[in-house]
Amino acid sequence: xxxxDVVILGAGIVGSACAYECALAGMRVAVVEPAVPAGAASxxxxxxxxxxxxxxxxxxxxxxxxxxxxxxxxxxxxxxEYEECGTLWVAADAEEMEEVLxxxxxxxxxxxxxxxxxxxxxxxxxxxxRHGLAGGLRVPQDGVIYPPTAAxxxxxxxxxxxxxxxxGKRPVRAAEGEVVFEDGSRLxxxxxxxxxxxxxxxxxxLKIQPRKGHLVITDRYPGVVRHQLVELGYxxxxxxxxxxxxxxxxxxxxxxxxxxxxxxxxxxxxxxxDPEMLRRMLDRAxxxxxxxxxxxxxxxxxxxxxxxxxxxxxIGPTPDSTVLVAMGFxxxxxxxxxxxxxxxxxxxxxxxxxxxxxxxxxxxxxRAEAVHA
Amino acid sequence: MKxxxxxxxxxxxxxxxxxxxxxxxxxxxxxxxxENPRVGGQIWRASLSKVARDRSKxxxxxxxxxxxxxxxxxxQIVDGDAAGALESWVAATQxxxxxxxxxxxxxxxxxxxxxxxxxxxxxxxxxxxxxQALVRSGYDIRGKRVVVVGTGPLLLAVAAHLKQDGARVxxxxxxxxxxxxxxxxxxxxxxxxxxVQGLSLRAQLANAQYRTGCWPVAALGDGTVTGVRLSDGSRxxxxxxxxxxxxxxxxxxxxxxTLLGCEVGDHGVVVDADQQTSVASVYCVGETTAIAGVDAxxxxxxxxxxxxxxxxxxxxxxxxxxxxxxxxxxRMDRAFALRKExxxxxxxxxxxxxxxxxxFSQISQAAAPGNGWTNAKLQTRCGMGPCQGxxxxxxxxxxxxxxNTSVRAPLFPLPIAALCSSPLATDxxxxxxxxxx
Ligand SMILES: Cc1cc2nc3c(=O)[nH]c(=O)nc-3n(C[C@H](O)[C@H](O)[C@H](O)COP(=O)(O)OP(=O)(O)OC[C@H]3O[C@@H](n4cnc5c(N)ncnc54)[C@H](O)[C@@H]3O)c2cc1C
Ligand SMILES: Cc1cc2nc3c(=O)[nH]c(=O)nc-3n(C[C@H](O)[C@H](O)[C@H](O)COP(=O)(O)OP(=O)(O)OC[C@H]3O[C@@H](n4cnc5c(N)ncnc54)[C@H](O)[C@@H]3O)c2cc1C
Numbered sequence: 001x002x003x004x005d006v007v008i009l010g011a012g013i014v015g016s017a018c019a020y021e022c023a024l025a026g027m028r029v030a031v032v033e034p035a036v037p038a039g040a041a042s043x044x045x046x047x048x049x050x051x052x053x054x055x056x057x058x059x060x061x062x063x064x065x066x067x068x069x070x071x072x073x074x075x076x077x078x079x080x081e082y083e084e085c086g087t088l089w090v091a092a093d094a095e096e097m098e099e100v101l102x103x104x105x106x107x108x109x110x111x112x113x114x115x116x117x118x119x120x121x122x123x124x125x126x127x128x129x130r131h132g133l134a135g136g137l138r139v140p141q142d143g144v145i146y147p148p149t150a151a152x153x154x155x156x157x158x159x160x161x162x163x164x165x166x167x168g169k170r171p172v173r174a175a176e177g178e179v180v181f182e183d184g185s186r187l188x189x190x191x192x193x194x195x196x197x198x199x200x201x202x203x204x205x206l207k208i209q210p211r212k213g214h215l216v217i218t219d220r221y222p223g224v225v226r227h228q229l230v231e232l233g234y235x236x237x238x239x240x241x242x243x244x245x246x247x248x249x250x251x252x253x254x255x256x257x258x259x260x261x262x263x264x265x266x267x268x269x270x271x272x273x274d275p276e277m278l279r280r281m282l283d284r285a286x287x288x289x290x291x292x293x294x295x296x297x298x299x300x301x302x303x304x305x306x307x308x309x310x311x312x313x314x315i316g317p318t319p320d321s322t323v324l325v326a327m328g329f330x331x332x333x334x335x336x337x338x339x340x341x342x343x344x345x346x347x348x349x350x351x352x353x354x355x356x357x358x359x360x361x362x363x364x365x366x367r368a369e370a371v372h373a
Numbered sequence: 374m375k376x377x378x379x380x381x382x383x384x385x386x387x388x389x390x391x392x393x394x395x396x397x398x399x400x401x402x403x404x405x406x407x408e409n410p411r412v413g414g415q416i417w418r419a420s421l422s423k424v425a426r427d428r429s430k431x432x433x434x435x436x437x438x439x440x441x442x443x444x445x446x447x448x449q450i451v452d453g454d455a456a457g458a459l460e461s462w463v464a465a466t467q468x469x470x471x472x473x474x475x476x477x478x479x480x481x482x483x484x485x486x487x488x489x490x491x492x493x494x495x496x497x498x499x500x501x502x503x504x505q506a507l508v509r510s511g512y513d514i515r516g517k518r519v520v521v522v523g524t525g526p527l528l529l530a531v532a533a534h535l536k537q538d539g540a541r542v543x544x545x546x547x548x549x550x551x552x553x554x555x556x557x558x559x560x561x562x563x564x565x566x567x568x569v570q571g572l573s574l575r576a577q578l579a580n581a582q583y584r585t586g587c588w589p590v591a592a593l594g595d596g597t598v599t600g601v602r603l604s605d606g607s608r609x610x611x612x613x614x615x616x617x618x619x620x621x622x623x624x625x626x627x628x629x630x631t632l633l634g635c636e637v638g639d640h641g642v643v644v645d646a647d648q649q650t651s652v653a654s655v656y657c658v659g660e661t662t663a664i665a666g667v668d669a670x671x672x673x674x675x676x677x678x679x680x681x682x683x684x685x686x687x688x689x690x691x692x693x694x695x696x697x698x699x700x701x702x703x704r705m706d707r708a709f710a711l712r713k714e715x716x717x718x719x720x721x722x723x724x725x726x727x728x729x730x731x732x733f734s735q736i737s738q739a740a741a742p743g744n745g746w747t748n749a750k751l752q753t754r755c756g757m758g759p760c761q762g763x764x765x766x767x768x769x770x771x772x773x774x775x776x777n778t779s780v781r782a783p784l785f786p787l788p789i790a791a792l793c794s795s796p797l798a799t800d801x802x803x804x805x806x807x808x809x810x
Contacts, residue, residue, distance in 0.1 A: 036745075036748045039747055079753075148751040148752060152752050216789070218789070219786065255754075260789075275792075278792055279792060279793050282789055282792050282793035283793045292789050293790040293793070294788055294789070294790065296786045297783065297786060297791075298757075298759050298761070299757070299761065300792075
């Protein structure tokens with residue numbers, strides 16, 4: 001008998017959530033992390049738990065996942081800093097106000113609470129915003145967490161259920177129920193789940209591109225911002241396929257700090273922050289919220305999102321029947337981790353999920369390309 | 374504003390001044406940048422006025438001023454690139470300035486090391502050097518009962534200064550055992566000058582007690598410090614005080630060197646015989662390379678200055694002397710090595726990271742085998758505050774052997790305005806205050 005039912009490669013938030021679900025389902029689980037658990041994208045991301053409505057599939061997965069986070073709320077340790085601060089989508093002009101209306105409709109159709117704000121209500125909700133904005137949409141049940149400790153929680157629950165963490169060894173091959181490590185050692189399991197974020201060395205056929213983002217965290221200024229603030233133009237930025245883009249995106253942390261984003265760049269692999277991109281991003285933030293200018297910056301860092309051609313994650317089986325993947329979460333992997341783990345469990349055990357799992361199959365990307373070619 | 378120099382020196386302490394002087398005298402254009410408004414670094418800045426005139430300082434400063442080197446004070450380096458540019462923040466004008474260079478000499482000095490022990494975060498507990506600086510800037514210490522604890526030659530110097538400023542220094546408690554210090558003393562026989570320095574400090578302390586082989590177990594007090602419990606291994610006792618000054622020797626300021634990609638070893642930035650770092654365009658001198666005192670700093674500065682100006686051979690004659698000073702530093706490290714009891718002072722609820730209120734038990738939980746600084750930081754937030762691990766980092770290094778390799782620009786907190794296009798207008802400075810209330 002193989003020593004493990006499932007070995008999960010990568011202990012980011014996605015791998016950790018998979019370990020959690022599999023361990024709760026009674027499987028014998030191993031998690032392999034060559035570096036620091038939750039030390040890659042999951043240590044860099046904002047931790048905004050948000051329902052995204054850019055496609056049916058994304059809406060279903062992010063809604064399902066957000067509700068899973070809300071159910072977990074009581075169990076999460078203090079250090080996860082969960083806060084249901086809500087998202088406030090900010091509309092700059094009349095055109096964007098129309099988009100607010102459409103967005104509210106889409107949310108309502110899925111049973112997601114949201115509330116339209118006119119200019120006055122917007123300024124009452126967030127007095128730091130500049131005057132002259134058109135209004136916005138409040139999505140009260142969206143939230144914020146601190147991702148590294150959330151991943152740490154998933155991992156520790158899995159470990160309490162007997163999951164084993166194998167740290168400091170790098171897998172170089174994963175196929176036919178066997179993982180081969182750099183040092184030549186091997187590990188066999190019924191299934192392998194690859195959850196290595198932007199690292200596609202174990203599955204080079206996947207179309208995943210790193211997409212760099214900058215973040216800035218300030219000193220503590222409690223109460224200055226109350227909701228996660230995102231400009232409606234954010235989706236334009238997230239969806240632009242080739243060009244570098246920035247968007248106004250400010251998050252209040254439970255610590256009283258503000259986390260300021262966001263930028264998106266393809267083809268840029270250096271971890272060092274780029275002063276020009278940073279300037280563009282902060283100019284945008286200050287344009288919406290002039291008082292930010294005086295706040296003190298404590299740290300600036302960058303992270304890499306795993307972008308797929310159609311902006312949806314790759315979750316499910318591969319041609320090798322022992323290997324599954326759970327990757328390609330772009331800017332939404334923190335939100336979608338619990339839902340993705342349920343999808344993985346669905347593929348392993350047939351457990352039900354309230355959405356169409358087909359929409360996320362890795363094979364769709366290859367198929368779509370064949371159609372276009 | 375943009376500036377361009379052949380050579381840029383960061384730090385205007387003894388090492389930096391000596392380096393810049395050598396460069397300028399060799400006919401190259403050189404700038405010295407320091408965040409402080411005054412030259413002199415830790416040691417010379419502190420020992421102004423009252424204490425006996427320091428002739429080596431006066432000579433060095435006079436020669437520097439005559440050399441033609443250009444001084445930029447109030448410039449805090451926040452970013453840099455070994456390829457040829459530094460970015461400095463000038464608080465006075467609320468703006469960033471850029472310095473381009475062919476070669477760079479780092480002379481960023483050292484800071485005090487703190488070790489967590491119960492009560493060390495109580496009001497009234499200060500870093501020894503920090504308290505001295507506070508007194509220099511006007512804090513009235515007359516009549517206050519002060520206990521000085523920790524380790525290192527700095528303790529005596531600080532105690533002597535505080536006494537001169539009117540403090541009642543009750544006790545200086547040095548953790549190193551006498552036997553260890555004696556060996557160090559003996560090894561100094563070849564260097565009479567240093568013995569005289571030590572003796573004169575001791576004499577200035579007059580009737581204050583100097584005790585070796587004892588250390589603080591806890592700072593006591595409800596709301597503010599009222600005493601300190603001490604131990605010598607066999608008994609513990611309490612000493613009443615109004616202020617407690619503590620310092621556990623020094624650690625080099627290696628952040629800028631790390632950001633520039635220079636190799637950093639256990640004692641500081643790694644350099645070769647010409648003081649060149651692993652990055653060819655960057656030299657490093659003084660305490661940043663290892664704690665070895667002012668004489669080593671002056672020699673290293675001169676060697677690096679000549680080498681960077683293309684006259685390395687002229688400096689060869691100084692190498693032997695410099696190496697002797699370095700070995701003095703190594704002997705000092707051994708003499709003041711931390712005893713193992715110093716690493717077990719923290720209790721589970723003792724705060725280790727002051728910025729983020731992280732307690733010892735949280736950190737030790739995250740300290741599983743295979744986990745280092747990054748994991749502890751991500752899981753507990755230690756080192757994530759405004760000081761970015763400058764204070765808790767050296768403590769965690771002593772306690773767990775971890776290194777903070779994760780240095781990012783800006784090296785010091787900056788207003789957002791500094792990083793974006795629109796400057797900080799003075800007239801909107803009020804809005805923040807109202808929002809904070
Ligand atoms: C700037 C920025 C802002 C973001 N903001 C948000 C947000 O607000 N909300 C949100 O939901 N999402 C956000 N995201 C996205 C989110 O951070 C990521 O989608 C998520 O962290 C991905 O998690 P992961 O577990 O897939 O990958 P990672 O966290 O990158 O984990 C992958 C792990 O795999 C390991 N690994 C690598 N190679 C191997 C190998 N060969 N074998 C085994 N293991 C390996 C790595 O060491 C790593 O630990 C943001 C991302 C960025 C960059
Ligand atoms: C919600 C949130 C809030 C935060 N708040 C704060 C805050 O208040 N203050 C603060 O200082 N920081 C904060 N952080 C940021 C955190 O400290 C890091 O800066 C962040 O994780 C970005 O990482 P970094 O690139 O700086 O990584 P680092 O901190 O530099 O850590 C990366 C580690 O991984 C190693 N590493 C990097 N790349 C690789 C690789 N390819 N293979 C193997 N090892 C590698 C590095 O050597 C290093 O040890 C916050 C992060 C989040 C997600």
